[in-house]
Amino acid sequence: MPPKKSKKPSRNGYWEFVLECRDKQPNKHMNMQELQTYASRKWSNLSKEERQPYEARAQVARDTYQPTKLTTDGLEIEEVERKEKEQVGKIQDMKNDITRTLKAASFAMNLDEHMFLIIHINHLTHYPNEDRFFICEIAIAALNLKNGIEEVYHSIVKPGKLPLGFYGGALAHSKETHQLIDLAQEDPCQDNTQEVFGEVTQFLKKYRNNHSPLIVYADDKTFDMTTNVINNFRDDFRFDEEIKVYNLQYMFFALRNAVAGKTVWQTETFAFSELEKDVYSYTPNIACAFHEMSDISIYCSKSFVTRYCYTICDHCCAELRIQLVPGFHVPNKSRVVTESRSASKDPSVYSNDDSRSAHSARVNNSLSSTSYDDDYPALASKSSASSVVSFSSMKTVKSASTPKKTAARLEQSFKALSLKEAAKRDHGDLAFPKHGTTRNRNNF
Numbered sequence: 001m002p003p004k005k006s007k008k009p010s011r012n013g014y015w016e017f018v019l020e021c022r023d024k025q026p027n028k029h030m031n032m033q034e035l036q037t038y039a040s041r042k043w044s045n046l047s048k049e050e051r052q053p054y055e056a057r058a059q060v061a062r063d064t065y066q067p068t069k070l071t072t073d074g075l076e077i078e079e080v081e082r083k084e085k086e087q088v089g090k091i092q093d094m095k096n097d098i099t100r101t102l103k104a105a106s107f108a109m110n111l112d113e114h115m116f117l118i119i120h121i122n123h124l125t126h127y128p129n130e131d132r133f134f135i136c137e138i139a140i141a142a143l144n145l146k147n148g149i150e151e152v153y154h155s156i157v158k159p160g161k162l163p164l165g166f167y168g169g170a171l172a173h174s175k176e177t178h179q180l181i182d183l184a185q186e187d188p189c190q191d192n193t194q195e196v197f198g199e200v201t202q203f204l205k206k207y208r209n210n211h212s213p214l215i216v217y218a219d220d221k222t223f224d225m226t227t228n229v230i231n232n233f234r235d236d237f238r239f240d241e242e243i244k245v246y247n248l249q250y251m252f253f254a255l256r257n258a259v260a261g262k263t264v265w266q267t268e269t270f271a272f273s274e275l276e277k278d279v280y281s282y283t284p285n286i287a288c289a290f291h292e293m294s295d296i297s298i299y300c301s302k303s304f305v306t307r308y309c310y311t312i313c314d315h316c317c318a319e320l321r322i323q324l325v326p327g328f329h330v331p332n333k334s335r336v337v338t339e340s341r342s343a344s345k346d347p348s349v350y351s352n353d354d355s356r357s358a359h360s361a362r363v364n365n366s367l368s369s370t371s372y373d374d375d376y377p378a379l380a381s382k383s384s385a386s387s388v389v390s391f392s393s394m395k396t397v398k399s400a401s402t403p404k405k406t407a408a409r410l411e412q413s414f415k416a417l418s419l420k421e422a423a424k425r426d427h428g429d430l431a432f433p434k435h436g437t438t439r440n441r442n443n444f
């Protein structure tokens with residue numbers, strides 16, 4: 001609805017007089033027509049001098065009146081500018097907070113253990129009347145540079161029945177992307193959002209950094225939606241604690257520069273384009289059961305967050321001399337080759353069995369030989385040769401079929417998956433090996 005236009009000023013002295021009569025009229029029940037008749041009779045009896053104050057008042061009103069400038073959408077320009085300013089301020093606050101947090105972690109020498117919670121949400125449709133999204137899948141990865149991916153939370157979300165008239169749009173979006181609409185809207189329509197939000201908040205609390213606020217990082221494309229979803233959930237289920245949604249691309253940019261020393265990325269564009277390249281897009285076995293079987297894993301929320309983690313590790317671990325461990329920092333069957341300039345006796349390829357201990361040894365070595373940088377004292381100096389071959393150049397063959405071609409496989413997926421199993425959060429059967437079973441993080 002367009003905002004009300006600001007009130008126009010009185011047209012002339014007579015109109016000022018009418019308004020005064022209205023306020024002072026003896027008969028409170030007089031209608032406008034009666035009032036005008038009454039005022040006009042009195043006005044005609046006034047001398048020029050008596051009319052003067054009313055004329056002056058009208059002149060002042062005309063002089064001070066400025067029509068409200070509107071945008072082409074009918075919105076007040078001032079209001080739009082105020083909102084834009086507020087938005088810019090919020091983004092700057094977010095950037096400052098991210099930079100400050102990373103610097104603090106770096107000074108505390110635990111940037112490599114700092115936990116990042118990376119979120120991805122798939123949605124069915126946006127319902128503008130209530131400004132809320134109906135979502136169908138959510139995944140959150142808990143990542144730190146030292147250990148890679150600690151755990152991924154994932155759930156299929158059943159948002160309840162879509163509002164009338166919104167099914168068509170949701171169906172079209174679903175067909176083009178995640179194809180989850182049948183699962184999320186299967187008869188009888190269920191609503192498990194409260195249960196999912198409960199699990200999400202538990203997960204966030206489990207992996208929060210010491211006493212810090214709850215923060216999730218969402219990619220640029222889903223940032224606004226994620227903010228909206230989280231805020232609506234907090235309102236709906238009366239969750240008092242704030243959950244900040246921060247921009248993943250900016251965090252990646254800041255983290256990369258925090259560990260990179262002199263080879264910093266000059267602009268955030270580098271972070272955008274590295275995530276956009278998505279070199280791990282067709283990694284097998286990182287999607288949820290439904291998407292893995294339906295051959296459209298690229299759209300899976302669980303796959304998204306996992307790929308983001310791999311890309312971040314790929315660009316940030318080497319600078320901290322952290323060995324990439326398959327299944328944690330890079331895809332499970334990756335061959336991680338060491339190219340240390342000093343004749344290293346470390347194996348050039350780790351199997352999954354000995355990778356953890358090799359990883360530990362390497363981190364220990366690197367920490368003992370760490371040199372310092374003014375801004376980020378916990379970081380090795382840049383002159384040190386990277387001991388890890390970067391995976392950013394590793395292109396995966398994009399072989400997945402288009403959504404249309406996957407209809408048959410999708411059919412199979414539905415048959416194979418009972419509703420209950422699919423709706424259940426499945427982070428219990430992740431492809432990631434469990435952390436903490438063979439060693440304690442504090443042993444480092």
Ligand SMILES: [Zn+2]
Nearest residue numbers: 288291300301
């Ligand atoms: Zn999925």
